[in-house]
Amino acid sequence: EVQLVQSGAEVKKPGESLKISCKGSVYSFTGYWIGWVRQMPGKGLEWMGIIYPGDSDTRYSPSFQGQVTISADKSISTAYLQWSSLKASDTAMYYCARLPPGINLVQGIDSWGQGTLVTVSS
């Protein structure tokens, strides 16, 4: 069974930096896209962006372009989501997810990580 294991919950102050991770296993990490999805408290799902670990091709949602950085280290089958300066409004659950490649670049999400809760508060 495909596994996406995310790093643990984080509590940070505004202005601090943060990098959370998502480790894939039991499948070919370089053969699938990894995406990140935000869920703010009590709200719906928002797609942030995707990366193809095989060649590091990265695409961002316009809403998140410039706000976060998505990266991957294929040698350890791990993808990352990074902030350089957190805001209180970044408080949310963040999910990584696997997306098979498709005719239109990707197919829909077929597996999800367990989520990483990020709390930003002074």
Add this chain to the structure above:
Amino acid sequence: DIQMTQSPSSLSASVGDRVTITCQASQDISNYLNWYQQKPGKAPKLLIYDASSLETGVPSRFSGSGSGTDFTFTISSLQTEDIATYYCQQYDNLPLTFGGGTKVEIK
């Protein structure tokens, strides 16, 4: 961006009832649509892919239909374990976009 309009935003039904959720895309997305279930405090789970294909291991009471701009998700006989929020998502074009979600409760 393709907008996904999901309705209703919430519903209450009895055990055994047939439940239907709709999702409308702002432009033709062919059959590039998935449906997910999210139980409280849990990660979402894929139920239906390519608009109408049932993911392996998902009970057959769940089904999906539609193509183009109009899609339907159905639970043929609601069970207590189906209490969750359901989301549609299109993958015809980037950015990928989700519907606003439908919260399903037991009456």
